[in-house]
Amino acid sequence: GAGVSQSPSNKVTEKGKDVELRCDPISGHTALYWYRQSLGQGLEFLIYFQGNSAPDKSGLPSDRFSAERTGGSVSTLTIQRTQQEDSAVYLCASSASLAGGQRGTDTQYFGPGTRLTVL
Amino acid sequence: AQSVTQPDIHITVSEGASLELRCNYSYGATPYLFWYVQSPGQGLQLLLKYFSGDTLVQGIKGFEAEFKRSQSSFNLRKPSVHWSDAAEYFCAVGARRSGGYQKVTFGTGTKLQVIP
Numbered sequence: 402g403a404g405v406s407q408s409p410s411n412k413v414t415e416k417g418k419d420v421e422l423r424c425d426p427i428s429g430h431t432a433l434y435w436y437r438q439s440l441g442q443g444l445e446f447l448i449y450f451q452g453n454s455a456p457d458k459s460g461l462p463s464d465r466f467s468a469e470r471t472g473g474s475v476s477t478l479t480i481q482r483t484q485q486e487d488s489a490v491y492l493c494a495s496s497a498s499l500a501g502g503q504r505g506t507d508t509q510y511f512g513p514g515t516r517l518t519v520l
Numbered sequence: 521a522q523s524v525t526q527p528d529i530h531i532t533v534s535e536g537a538s539l540e541l542r543c544n545y546s547y548g549a550t551p552y553l554f555w556y557v558q559s560p561g562q563g564l565q566l567l568l569k570y571f572s573g574d575t576l577v578q579g580i581k582g583f584e585a586e587f588k589r590s591q592s593s594f595n596l597r598k599p600s601v602h603w604s605d606a607a608e609y610f611c612a613v614g615a616r617r618s619g620g621y622q623k624v625t626f627g628t629g630t631k632l633q634v635i636p
Contacts, residue, residue: 520629
């Protein structure tokens, strides 16, 4: 019944290594979003999942970034061959949006984020 | 495509003083508008939102915002700031996409400092 959870809260990795970031959305929320927040920047949209529909990957910055959502619930964001410019806070959000849904159901609820540092 | 501008990167106010954080958006239709707050080390928390109806929206923690279509603005206000309001504030605009979901674009944030 809690909010959106993310793990790990902090991740330090070496350049060139792969990392996986996990997001557990609010139970029953069908929509899940990933954002990236770099120092001094706003939130940058990365990817969106809605139910069983094909995800909107339009915000992924390169082919090193990918995400999955298994069983319509938990999502994993994977960054391959990490670079220093990937260092940021990665935020996950979920909402109760339904396709073609009503106003008022679209509010996104955010997790605490994963702070990724690439050395 | 929609966009959001928060012209003030950093604002300092005295505790007890009034506050107004500016937000201007660009979108061709009636937008969904949001204000979120992010305290140090915390995730984003929704303060208030505007979808339709009354253009003056009340939120949590004593905040309110007014949607002004003619000015493309959605400024956040609070009559008396508390030290605990020190945080970063993000304005956001949402637009429904053809896939049925809402793509939200965030501003770059305004960092609020509260001095005694």
